[in-house]
Amino acid sequence: MRYCILSTKKNLQFVAMPDGYMYQLVALLRRLHKEIGKLTVQNRPELPEVLAECSELELHAENVxxxxxxxxxxxxxxxxxxxxxxxxxxxxxxxxxxALHAQLEYLMEEGEYE
Structure with a gap:
């Protein structure tokens, strides 16, 4: 597994992705950041900033x-x-x-989501 550390206005998020799929998540978030300003709706979703990714993560805070x-x-x-x-x-x-969600669902079905 790889871990992506994301920052929102309120907190940090830690997202686990199978090894070969982290780059797709990061690329997707970058694309969403690029395109979200083009939306005309007033209440746009808040997108986190990608801070880092790593292969090991040990959390010590109980609320995370x-x-x-x-x-x-x-x-x-x-x-x-x-x-x-x-x-x-x-x-x-x-x-x-x-598309990325479907890829992960397929991995889950095949028992390869690790």
């Missing part, structure tokens, strides 16, 4: 936990699917989120 990548992507999709965007082709962003 690791989010599985598959769960993180499901939540990310929910935050975009609820937007009432009329001018920007939001479906393109949703397709990218869903």
């Amino acid at each position: 936990h690791i989010i599985q990548g598959i769960d993180y992507l499901a939540d990310l999709e929910k935050s975009f699917v609820s937007l009432q965007e009329e001018n920007y082709p939001l479906i393109a962003l949703l397709t990218e989120i869903r």
